[in-house]
Structure formats: C-alpha cells, structure tokens
Amino acid sequence: MKKAAELFNDFITKKNLRMTPQRALILDIFLKKQGHISAEELYDLVKKRDPSIGQATVYRMLKLLSESGIARAVEFGDGVARYESHIGREHHDHLICTECNKEVEVVDEDIEKLQERLARKHGFKLTGHKMYLYGICRQCQRKKGG
Amino acid sequence: MKKAAELFNDFITKKNLRMTPQRALILDIFLKKQGHISAEELYDLVKKRDPSIGQATVYRMLKLLSESGIARAVEFGDGVARYESHIGREHHDHLICTECNKEVEVVDEDIEKLQERLARKHGFKLTGHKMYLYGICRQCQRKKGG
DNA sequence: CTCTATAATGATTATCATTTTCATATTATA
DNA sequence: TATAATATGAAAATGATAATCATTATAGAG
Structure with missing residues (x-):
C-alpha cells in the first residue's frame, strides 16, 4: 500500500x-x-x-x-x-468462464517465455501483453452434462 | 468467399x-x-x-x-x-507496436498448447482465447535509438 | 402470381460510458 | 499572504452503440 x-x-x-x-x-x-x-x-x-x-x-x-x-x-x-x-501484485492473465462469467487469474511462465520469443522472432521488443482464455468451468460443465 | x-x-x-x-x-x-x-x-x-x-x-x-x-x-x-x-482464415493473435500502432498477426502452436494445458489445470474446457502482445517494432526501435 | 404474416430497413432518438468545459476553489510557492 | 497554476464538481458534450417505430420487403401458403 x-x-x-x-x-x-x-x-x-x-x-x-x-x-x-x-x-x-x-x-x-x-x-x-x-x-x-x-x-x-x-x-x-x-x-x-x-x-x-x-x-x-x-x-x-x-x-x-x-x-x-x-x-x-x-x-x-x-x-x-x-x-x-498493478503494484505489489503479480502479473497475471485471465481465465473466464463463458457460462457463468467466473474469472480466475492465471500465470504460466512457459507461455510468458514463448511470448517473448514470438515477439522477438518478428523483430519486436515485448513490453507487455494481455491474454484472455475463454472456456467452461468445471461446475458449468457438470451443469450442462446433468 | x-x-x-x-x-x-x-x-x-x-x-x-x-x-x-x-x-x-x-x-x-x-x-x-x-x-x-x-x-x-x-x-x-x-x-x-x-x-x-x-x-x-x-x-x-x-x-x-x-x-x-x-x-x-x-x-x-x-x-x-x-x-x-473468422472464416477461411487461420486463427491468429495480435502483435502490436505501441509506438506506430503497426499490427502483425501471429500464431504460435506451442503457446496454444500451453493455453489448453493451463485451462485444463484449472478445470476449464478451453473454447477460445484472445492474446495481444504489445511491444516496439524494429523500425521504431531504430528511430528511438537514432 | 397474390396474399399474408413476419422480419428488415432506415431515420431518429435514446443510452451509456467517458470527456470536456468552465466557473470556482485549492494548492505550492515566492 | 499573494500569486500563478492546477484541481474540482456540475453540467453539458461527445461518440459508439442500441432501441424505437413507421414503413417496406421477404418467404411461403394458397
């Protein structure tokens, strides 16, 4: 703070x-x-x-x-x-359930590294990124199945 | 078409x-x-x-x-x-230069796989994603340097 | 082909988040 | 404190998108 x-x-x-x-x-x-x-x-x-x-x-x-x-x-x-x-918080991306709008904050170091590599491959110096993953969470999958 | x-x-x-x-x-x-x-x-x-x-x-x-x-x-x-x-086109993400707003469409299979894995890890069934990488393109890096 | 129920259109108005304006108040500093 | 610049709040303006509504066009029945 x-x-x-x-x-x-x-x-x-x-x-x-x-x-x-x-x-x-x-x-x-x-x-x-x-x-x-x-x-x-x-x-x-x-x-x-x-x-x-x-x-x-x-x-x-x-x-x-x-x-x-x-x-x-x-x-x-x-x-x-x-x-x-954005201060005192870990960087994270977002995993969002398209059924119930629940949102989970996620991080994956491997993805971050690959993002760097991908940008570099195109001659870019990466300064940031936003990643949103959309899917159906466990509960909503159950609901649909039942 | x-x-x-x-x-x-x-x-x-x-x-x-x-x-x-x-x-x-x-x-x-x-x-x-x-x-x-x-x-x-x-x-x-x-x-x-x-x-x-x-x-x-x-x-x-x-x-x-x-x-x-x-x-x-x-x-x-x-x-x-x-x-x-979205039809007849490959899926792609976006690599955007924050200086000149140039935009490159990119894909990285490895990242896509890791996104799947990450979602699964949280119990989500992945249905889609959006990824925006922000950086400085080669030309704009030169401009800044020169 | 004609009729008919229903959907589509376009002009306009409404909405909603955000920005700007402007007169007034507050701030840092001399 | 006096001063010059910035900040504030109320209200109006903006800009993208959505809703309204009278009119028109469409698909299918006959």
Missing part, C-alpha cells in the same frame, strides 16, 4: 501536478479494492466516504493511475473499462 | 431470418476487406456502393456476423469495436 502511495507522489511531483484530498482518498480506496473495478464502481465506493467528490474526478484519477503505472486497464469487451492495481 | 456466404445463409435459415440485398452487400464488402474493420469504417465502404443503407443495418449485420461465427470481435481498448473475418 505504502509503496503505491509513494509511487503516485513521485509521479505527481515529476509531472508538476498536485496532491489533493480527493486524489488521496480515491487512491486509498482503489488500492484497498482487490480485483478489477470500473470507474462507476469506484465512484460509488468513493461517494460513500465523501459524497462531494464528483465522478469526473474519479475518471481523471483513473487516468493518472494508469499513466503512473499504478493501475492497468483490463478489457472485458463489454464497453466498460475496468482497472486493477 | 463462397463458403462464408453459404455459412451465413445456413445461419439465416436456421434462425428463421431473411436474406436481403443489404445483408448480401454488407457481407460481400466485409469479406473482401482484410484485416479488422470498425462498424463505422464498414459503414463508409457500404455507403459508397449503396448510400441508402443506414448504419443501424451495418451494426445489426455485424452482430449477426459475430453470432454466426463469420466475424469475430477484436478489442483494441480504444472504445471502438473492430471485427475481422
């Missing part, structure tokens, strides 16, 4: 921006929330603690969090941007 | 929908366009051939194309949905 707050302060300073109570509160709430969160969900949480904060501020803050590398966007293809904390 | 048109006809029939000149034209243009295309880009192309076609029809058609398995959505995270032909 502390590390992220420091990182954000560094970012703010470097960019000649300013720390404000609103930003501090939004950062705090964002970091405490695990998993992914949309701007609106975050706004709802923020409002509970300070109803005077506007949602434009939340949107603006999410942009700053992304730029600073503290948050990163996760696309689910439903037209809503979601963000997750 | 022919195969996709037949597939769409089968889909249309099975769903008790109807083939129309508009749908035929949009399908034709969609199939001829390689790479990915947004609803608006497709609409612009369609308008050139028949200015009377409305964009609602294009949106509706893209939905049908997705449902029928002829098109599939590609997310680029810029808030615009793009589609690409």
Whole structure:
C-alpha cells in the first residue's frame, strides 16, 4: 500500500501536478479494492466516504493511475473499462468462464517465455501483453452434462 | 468467399431470418476487406456502393456476423469495436507496436498448447482465447535509438 | 402470381460510458 | 499572504452503440 502511495507522489511531483484530498482518498480506496473495478464502481465506493467528490474526478484519477503505472486497464469487451492495481501484485492473465462469467487469474511462465520469443522472432521488443482464455468451468460443465 | 456466404445463409435459415440485398452487400464488402474493420469504417465502404443503407443495418449485420461465427470481435481498448473475418482464415493473435500502432498477426502452436494445458489445470474446457502482445517494432526501435 | 404474416430497413432518438468545459476553489510557492 | 497554476464538481458534450417505430420487403401458403 505504502509503496503505491509513494509511487503516485513521485509521479505527481515529476509531472508538476498536485496532491489533493480527493486524489488521496480515491487512491486509498482503489488500492484497498482487490480485483478489477470500473470507474462507476469506484465512484460509488468513493461517494460513500465523501459524497462531494464528483465522478469526473474519479475518471481523471483513473487516468493518472494508469499513466503512473499504478493501475492497468483490463478489457472485458463489454464497453466498460475496468482497472486493477498493478503494484505489489503479480502479473497475471485471465481465465473466464463463458457460462457463468467466473474469472480466475492465471500465470504460466512457459507461455510468458514463448511470448517473448514470438515477439522477438518478428523483430519486436515485448513490453507487455494481455491474454484472455475463454472456456467452461468445471461446475458449468457438470451443469450442462446433468 | 463462397463458403462464408453459404455459412451465413445456413445461419439465416436456421434462425428463421431473411436474406436481403443489404445483408448480401454488407457481407460481400466485409469479406473482401482484410484485416479488422470498425462498424463505422464498414459503414463508409457500404455507403459508397449503396448510400441508402443506414448504419443501424451495418451494426445489426455485424452482430449477426459475430453470432454466426463469420466475424469475430477484436478489442483494441480504444472504445471502438473492430471485427475481422473468422472464416477461411487461420486463427491468429495480435502483435502490436505501441509506438506506430503497426499490427502483425501471429500464431504460435506451442503457446496454444500451453493455453489448453493451463485451462485444463484449472478445470476449464478451453473454447477460445484472445492474446495481444504489445511491444516496439524494429523500425521504431531504430528511430528511438537514432 | 397474390396474399399474408413476419422480419428488415432506415431515420431518429435514446443510452451509456467517458470527456470536456468552465466557473470556482485549492494548492505550492515566492 | 499573494500569486500563478492546477484541481474540482456540475453540467453539458461527445461518440459508439442500441432501441424505437413507421414503413417496406421477404418467404411461403394458397
């Protein structure tokens, strides 16, 4: 938690921006929330603690969090941007059940290595990736079978 | 080309929908366009051939194309949905240069196998995936270096 | 071929997430 | 504190997509 707050302060300073109570509160709430969160969900949480904060501020803050590398966007293809904390968390990809929308965070070192290799083969220097695996989870397979 | 048109006809029939000149034209243009295309880009192309076609029809058609398995959505995270032909084309993933937005279609059989394995490990039956690799292409690396 | 029920069309409006605007308030600093 | 720049919140604007609805076109029955 502390590390992220420091990182954000560094970012703010470097960019000649300013720390404000609103930003501090939004950062705090964002970091405490695990998993992914949309701007609106975050706004709802923020409002509970300070109803005077506007949602434009939340949107603006999410942009700053992304730029600073503290948050990163996760696309689910439903037209809503979601963000997750990118600091103090392991990198992971997403395994999603297309029946019940359950989501599991996964990592596979071998895949990561092959991604590097694949990019290099095409002359690219890999800087990041997003991988979404879609399938049917155990429970939903049972449901369908029964 | 022919195969996709037949597939769409089968889909249309099975769903008790109807083939129309508009749908035929949009399908034709969609199939001829390689790479990915947004609803608006497709609409612009369609308008050139028949200015009377409305964009609602294009949106509706893209939905049908997705449902029928002829098109599939590609997310680029810029808030615009793009589609690409999914028939008569090899499956592929995307390698994108974050500097110049150049995009290369890639496939790696080893990665595909590991994805299967990873999903299975979590009890999922894999039905599909999306993988986006982000990096800096050769030219842009040079540019930065020079 | 004609009739008929139903689906498709296109123009328009609505929706929903996100961004911008702008007047006001707050901040860091001199 | 005074000042210049940035941040805020409310509201309006935007942009992509979806829904509405009156009209038109289609497939199949006869």
